[in-house]
Amino acid sequence: MSFITINNVWKSYGDNLVLERLNLEVEQGEFVSMVGASGCGKSTFLNMLLGREQPTKGSIVLDGETLKDEPDADRGIVFQKYSVFPHLTVLQNVMIADEFSKAKVLGWTFGSSKKVIKEKALEFIEAVGLTPAVKKYPHELSGGMQQRLAIAQALMKSPKVLLLDEPFGALDPGIRSDMHELIHDIWQKNKLTIFMVTHDIKEGFELGSRLWVFDKVRNDPQAPNAYGAQVTFDLPLSARANKEDLNKMIEKVSSN
Amino acid sequence: MKKIMNIKPTKPLAAFLSLLPFVIIFFVYLTASGERLAENPNDKLLPSFQQIYSAIDRLAFTENKRTGEYLFWQDTSASLYRICIGIGISSLLGLIVGLLTGLIPLARSGLSPLVTFVSLVPPMAILPILFISFGLGELAKVMLIIIGTAPVMMRDMQSHVRQLPAEQLIKAQTLGASTWLVSLRVILPQILPRLLSSMRLSLGAAWLFLIAAEAIAAQEGLGYRIFLVRRYMSMDVIFPYVIWITLLAFLMDYLLRKTSEKAFPWYHSNESGK
Numbered sequence: 001m002s003f004i005t006i007n008n009v010w011k012s013y014g015d016n017l018v019l020e021r022l023n024l025e026v027e028q029g030e031f032v033s034m035v036g037a038s039g040c041g042k043s044t045f046l047n048m049l050l051g052r053e054q055p056t057k058g059s060i061v062l063d064g065e066t067l068k069d070e071p072d073a074d075r076g077i078v079f080q081k082y083s084v085f086p087h088l089t090v091l092q093n094v095m096i097a098d099e100f101s102k103a104k105v106l107g108w109t110f111g112s113s114k115k116v117i118k119e120k121a122l123e124f125i126e127a128v129g130l131t132p133a134v135k136k137y138p139h140e141l142s143g144g145m146q147q148r149l150a151i152a153q154a155l156m157k158s159p160k161v162l163l164l165d166e167p168f169g170a171l172d173p174g175i176r177s178d179m180h181e182l183i184h185d186i187w188q189k190n191k192l193t194i195f196m197v198t199h200d201i202k203e204g205f206e207l208g209s210r211l212w213v214f215d216k217v218r219n220d221p222q223a224p225n226a227y228g229a230q231v232t233f234d235l236p237l238s239a240r241a242n243k244e245d246l247n248k249m250i251e252k253v254s255s256n
Numbered sequence: 257m258k259k260i261m262n263i264k265p266t267k268p269l270a271a272f273l274s275l276l277p278f279v280i281i282f283f284v285y286l287t288a289s290g291e292r293l294a295e296n297p298n299d300k301l302l303p304s305f306q307q308i309y310s311a312i313d314r315l316a317f318t319e320n321k322r323t324g325e326y327l328f329w330q331d332t333s334a335s336l337y338r339i340c341i342g343i344g345i346s347s348l349l350g351l352i353v354g355l356l357t358g359l360i361p362l363a364r365s366g367l368s369p370l371v372t373f374v375s376l377v378p379p380m381a382i383l384p385i386l387f388i389s390f391g392l393g394e395l396a397k398v399m400l401i402i403i404g405t406a407p408v409m410m411r412d413m414q415s416h417v418r419q420l421p422a423e424q425l426i427k428a429q430t431l432g433a434s435t436w437l438v439s440l441r442v443i444l445p446q447i448l449p450r451l452l453s454s455m456r457l458s459l460g461a462a463w464l465f466l467i468a469a470e471a472i473a474a475q476e477g478l479g480y481r482i483f484l485v486r487r488y489m490s491m492d493v494i495f496p497y498v499i500w501i502t503l504l505a506f507l508m509d510y511l512l513r514k515t516s517e518k519a520f521p522w523y524h525s526n527e528s529g530k
């Protein structure tokens with residue numbers, strides 16, 4: 001049995017069919033890059049994994065259990081923006097992750113338990129290279145630093161699955177490649193299972209161990225909402241067997 | 257010659273320009289009052305500055321022979337007490353109800369229509385009901401302020417909670433937060449500065465309701481005094497009282513703003529950046 005099993009999942013909003021007939025299996029430790037035209041349902045798919053949206057039909061099984069239908073600590077997320085808390089410093093932003101579970105009533109920890117959390121938080125802050133900025137508020141950080149912070153936050157809970165929705169979309173190309181290294185290291189070290197949506201197909205190739213391309217197989221120009229997107233290519237990237245295939249696909253995806 | 261829309265005053269000029277209207281009003285008043293008093297020394301409409309000064313002296317710095325109290329300060333403390341309690345309770349209600357209806361869909365369905373409905377009732381129209389049901393004491397006046405300002409604050413807070421990015425609330429849940437912890441650690445600190453600015457905006461309405469209530473039924477208070485001396489056309493008392501009320505309102509506004517800037521630096525930083 002796979003770590004994540006997606007059983008014939010369909011998703012529609014009203015009569016807008018967004019996704020159809022998704023049948024996929026993902027093993028623990030895979031890094032799935034997802035690409036596809038804008039509006040084809042990548043974020044919708046991620047939201048279903050997150051528990052923010054429910055499949056209209058079908059089911060998703062995580063680690064042998066049907067996915068919980070609300071967000072919880074099993075699944076971490078980094079959005080393109082708004083992922084960090086603007087009213088907390090870098091350190092507080094990371095510490096809050098454990099304070100939520102250690103102080104269920106007060107929401108704040110004190111004394112020795114606070115110290116333990118602080119040390120753990122500082123480790124993760126160090127891992128994403130934000131140590132010089134621990135006392136800063138998010139508005140004092142650059143876009144790249146904010147995304148690092150969001151990643152550190154998510155890692156505190158050691159989630160079973162890490163979901164990234166265009167996490168580097170708003171960043172400069174230079175900073176982006178730094179972030180690629182960071183996320184690659186983190187993935188390898190923590191044996192995470194990662195799903196990442198990206199608009200940058202090169203990023204998808206570079207980072208993932210597997211690439212999914214979302215696209216509509218059937219299309220009715222009279223009724224653009226009648227058919228949903230499916231995963232039309234499912235490609236293991238470590239093998240990188242067929243160069244020609246790859247190039248064809250890049251063309252296909254970028255022509256969308 | 258530059259277009260006038262592009263001409264920016266230098267600092268001293270800006271200061272001079274902002275003081276100028278006040279100085280002009282001062283001198284216009286001075287001459288107008290002088291002329292009227294020269295014609296009729298008993299004229300009440302535009303008292304001279306000596307008359308105003310002696311009225312202030314009489315009310316604020318001279319002990320009342322019978323009661324041993326200073327009327328002006330007594331009025332001030334009575335009014336401040338009412339407005340602070342009123343605004344305080346209003347903002348507490350605004351915070352709690354706004355947070356509940358903003359975050360929790362069940363509470364929103366249950367309370368939002370009621371809040372909207374109540375906020376549309378003209379408070380002055382139910383003032384008689386308040387006086388009848390709460391008597392002529394403090395409670396009725398404070399209630400008027402609360403009824404006049406709380407629903408607006410509730411709606412304001414609700415909309416601020418709903419404007420927080422959904423991403424943040426989801427993020428908090430993925431970090432293991434319960435509804436309670438999301439309210440306490442994510443929403444509450446972020447709407448507190450907005451509550452303060454909501455309070456600042458409500459102060460004008462609060463003063464209006466306070467003075468209206470005091471004018472109708474009170475034994476003391478700034479509004480009460482103004483309406484009392486109106487019978488004797490005592491402009492020498494009314495003028496300083498009005499200016500004093502304005503000053504108090506300004507001061508409260510200033511204090512709220514400073515508190516907000518001190519307590520929530522992260523909130524004001526993106527203000528100054530723009």
Ligand SMILES: Nc1ncnc2c1ncn2[C@@H]1O[C@H](COP(=O)(O)OP(=O)(O)OP(=O)(O)O)[C@@H](O)[C@H]1O
Nearest residue numbers: 013016018036037038039040041042043044045199
């Ligand atoms: N909450 C919603 N209610 C109604 N329709 C929605 C909702 N969320 C998404 N949709 C629709 O679902 C479709 C897919 O949206 P989605 O955000 O998943 O696309 P995407 O692949 O992430 O696009 P992008 O690359 O631009 O982010 C769109 O047609 C969108 O209008």
Ligand SMILES: [Mg+2]
Nearest residue numbers: 042043044165
């Ligand atoms: Mg998207």
